[in-house]
Amino acid sequence: MSSKSERNDRKSGKKQSFTGRISAPRERGEKPATQGFQGRADTPRPPRSGDRGRADADNFLWGRHPVLAALANPARRGTGRLLATPERATEIEDGKLAHGHKIETVDIQTLTRILPAGAVHQGLAFKVQPLEGVSLEDLAEPAEGVIVMLDQLTDPQNVGAIFRSALAFGARGIIVQDRHAPALAGALAKAAVGATERLPHARVTNLSRALERLADLGWRAVGLDGSGEQTLEQALDRQPTVLVMGSEGDGIRRLVAEHCDVLAKIPMPGGFESLNVSNAAAVALYEAARAQRS
Template identity: 65%
Template sequence: MSSSRERNAPWKGGKKGPQRPLNRKQDNVSDEWLWGWHAVSAALGNTARKAPERLLATADRTKEIEARFGRQKVLETLDPQVIGNHLPAGAVHQGVALRVPHLQAWGLDAFDAKPGAVLLMLDQVTDPQNVGAILRSAAAFGASGVILQDRHAPKLSGALAKAAAGAVDAIPSARVINLSRALEELAELGWRAVGLAGTAEKTLNQALNGEPTVLVLGSEGEGLRRLVAEHCDELARIDMPGGFESLNVSAAAAVALYEATRTRS
């Protein structure tokens, strides 16, 4: 006996018996995809990327892709709903989705510790929307790169890449196992670390001095962990005369990057 859900499903086919439901997700739904026009077009234009595995697009997006990037061997022109069936529920794909190998992470020694250079380090910031927004701000303000903790950071794909609006391919990123050791290595390479903490005595403006600087941000709930904070050269707070105690971590990153840009200028 079939269930109510089975009886009411919108089947194709009719007389010869039920076939696959129209709205059923495909078996290969994955969060490894990139979706959204900015994320996909940035990935297609990034020569550091390996060749894409699949590229799904609506008819209009197919024309845009071919006009901008030429013919793509893996391009499939599909209806918007069919594209959505390959993606997590709720993904706003804007008519395009790309499955491509992840970018290779940078080593810490690849970042040039030149005067005015700024890196961001994220201490257990795990929300994909926040990390995506931080990458976008880092690219906008000319940061040298972003350092993530390998086991406590989301993959640079899916919703994160959509929120980053192309910044995943515009800003270098590194993944490290231990942030404290990474700060020690960066110090040997000429970087100075400033950790953001709401209880710090100095303001960020007072702590920045134009030297190559790693801005270290903690998660919204816990802030910087003790060992990470102890490996910073200084702790500083964002001056907030309005009286609020803290900002969303992505907003704090944008403010910190703006302050660093002013110091650099």
Template identity: 60%
Template sequence: MSSHSERNDARRGKNTRGPGRFPKRAEAPADDWLWGWHAVAAALANPRRAKPQRLLATADRAREIERRFGRLPALEVADNAQIAQRLPQGAVHQGVALKVEPLESAALEDFVAEPGAVLVMLDQVTDPQNVGAILRSAAAFGARGLILQDRHAPRLAGALAKAAVGAVDAIPTAQVVNLSRALESLAESGWRAVGLDGAAEASLEEALDGGPTVLVLGSEGEGLRRLVAEHCDVLAKIPMPGGFESLNVSAAAAVALYAATRARP
């Protein structure tokens, strides 16, 4: 039977295990690291990335990295437990983790308005898993970029990058101060904004015209904020004959991106 000194003392709110038996997990904010093979490999392959600060990999992953990217000074061979110690609890790292400077924000001027071009704008969508899944769909359907408000969006690392499966480095992301002003600037460049709103009269199919389109999606529950909605050229809904009131925002983004793909000339 374990002694009191070897148990977690919930009353005191601290761990009273003997020293050295279980190493303390290192403090590792989720926005400091990328993990998962696809996310890390995409970052290493991206010429827009700064040099890695640290790259932890199991022996097998280290050999794979060297085959694909050559010798990297930042590479350190570590076992799975050692890698896990550098990451947030429960991170599924697949034998590799990378600490690197964040990507620089894209500029709105980088997004050229061409027939069939699609951008995605997120209004206060803050869940990293949702944003990561939206980036993955954006990459799959050939979107030109993602636009986020810098104060109300998760950083493009950690669990978000893992969910995006490499799309963080495939899709340029612009982080802007004000979404309404961003929509004004994009409109001047020839973009047309289609906001998704479950209460809209027009269907998404009716709203899409095949021209350069910004798909604007709001947070679950609150939807688009008033000023953002007012800066959209049209509001549209995704018809749902099955009777469910709404889709998860990442699922709605995937449906909207597919619809926009079909509307391309």
């Protein structure tokens, strides 16, 4: 396994691989503006590269729910560039939803050009710095409830949907690997519908070591794996639980699985052998929440 420190969402005060196995680029900050060089007027402007487009996506939130959640997040106060169409600007002003942010009114065509192709912005965009995250200890203490750990999930839609489910089912937060997790912006934030602003996350260098630390703090790790000997219902109880989810292609990596206390599967009596990882996470989070209450 590749060795991947804990860097860490909001500033605090101070697998099921479901057939074989179930199934992230690091957050980037905004690039400084280019300083005063002017090229020849007749020099054609180079096209936007794929990397540039990805960097733009990493620094933008778009869509009504993600942007309003970010505006309400105390960690965002006084930062970012808020862009809105006239209709949305009026909505934000009338509802006192800007929370101190200045609104820059633009027409819908301009907003569409600024954002990555295909962004469903609903007339709102917010250019931001990435959320810092919390420390592993801040997320895990006191030891109670459920935490989700994502082992190299790279699809923004899946990760965003897992954030949404984790918030809905009362999880404490999400742990991702520093080098293999998508930025909590762009399409991911859109899929999360604001959950990335409300649910803490921790970034760690090495998931296996993070599981060792969590065990020291009183947590029990349950890995989702289609070949697990126990079902989720059998494996889950009221103990503080880390649900470990692997990528859809490769599932939980071997060393991460070896640091789990148990590997469990979702029984599928319907005869269909696989689930999308975000669907699997929703099922697992429901079962974990039920076990915590029992």
